[in-house]
Amino acid sequence: MGIFIVLEGIDGAGKSTQAKLLKLWLEERDYEVVLTKEPTDTPFGKLIRKLVLTGGREGIIDGAKISHEAEALLFAADRAEHVDKLIKPALESGKVVISDRYFYSSLAYQWARGLDLEWLIDLNRFAIKPDLVLLLDLPVKESMKRIRTRSIKSEFDKIVELQKKVRENYLKLAERFPEIKIVNAMEDIDGVHRQIVALVENLLEK
Numbered sequence: 001m002g003i004f005i006v007l008e009g010i011d012g013a014g015k016s017t018q019a020k021l022l023k024l025w026l027e028e029r030d031y032e033v034v035l036t037k038e039p040t041d042t043p044f045g046k047l048i049r050k051l052v053l054t055g056g057r058e059g060i061i062d063g064a065k066i067s068h069e070a071e072a073l074l075f076a077a078d079r080a081e082h083v084d085k086l087i088k089p090a091l092e093s094g095k096v097v098i099s100d101r102y103f104y105s106s107l108a109y110q111w112a113r114g115l116d117l118e119w120l121i122d123l124n125r126f127a128i129k130p131d132l133v134l135l136l137d138l139p140v141k142e143s144m145k146r147i148r149t150r151s152i153k154s155e156f157d158k159i160v161e162l163q164k165k166v167r168e169n170y171l172k173l174a175e176r177f178p179e180i181k182i183v184n185a186m187e188d189i190d191g192v193h194r195q196i197v198a199l200v201e202n203l204l205e206k
């Protein structure tokens with residue numbers, strides 16, 4: 001059985017940057033790595049980007065043309081395909097799977113939208129539990145600085161409020177799910193990578 005590592009965090013926390021660095025680090029040590037993400041590039045992921053994320057990140061704030069429940073179900077459907085077609089087979093063939101977001105994103109974001117946390121956990125019960133979840137944590141002010149060019153000015157305050165709630169939710173989830181380890185994402189890219197490597201080395205030694 002392979003190893004399953006997930007990166008989580010608010011928008012602009014540095015997940016995709018760190019996922020690529022971790023992939024290289026593992027490959028240098030002869031691990032076969034599959035780097036993947038959610039929402040996926042499959043038809044379900046594309047549907048989510050069309051229905052839920054239309055207009056970029058602003059679409060998810062005020063543009064959801066579907067209910068939050070339907071949104072959560074779409075993310076879960078995308079994830080079910082992701083687990084079945086990619087994650088499970090890769091783990092069964094002994095690979096390391098790194099996923100940029102997983103069901104913790106649904107818990108943190110869809111909870112922030114007012115859905116019931118226990119319902120969200122139940123909905124995602126099919127999802128294989130990762131060996132390690134790296135929560136890249138940083139203040140929203142810093143993440144917004146990093147992705148400022150992506151935001152529409154009129155939506156800025158709403159985005160900040162949502163991201164603050166999402167950050168709080170992630171920190172609460174870290175108290176409940178022992179596989180979540182908090183990484184200080186305020187450090188520079190190398191510093192964050194070093195923290196991640198220390199946690200992954202610890203996992204590989206087990």
Ligand SMILES: Nc1ncnc2c1ncn2[C@@H]1O[C@H](COP(=O)(O)OP(=O)(O)OP(=O)(O)O)[C@@H](O)[C@H]1O
Pocket residue numbers: 009010011012013014015016017018146147185186187188189190192
């Ligand atoms: N530790 C860091 N310090 C400063 N800038 C960073 C750091 N890590 C990443 N960045 C920069 O911040 C921006 C967002 O990074 P990245 O795309 O990796 O974040 P993300 O968490 O994957 O974002 P999203 O969830 O919105 O896709 C990029 O321009 C990246 O180069």
Ligand SMILES: Cc1cn([C@H]2C[C@H](O)[C@@H](COP(=O)(O)O)O2)c(=O)[nH]c1=O
Pocket residue numbers: 011038039053057060075101102103105106107109110
């Ligand atoms: C998996 C998942 C994602 N989201 C949100 C989180 C982000 O705002 C976007 C995805 O953007 P990215 O730049 O590709 O990271 O979707 C969500 O609300 N629920 C989920 O389950």
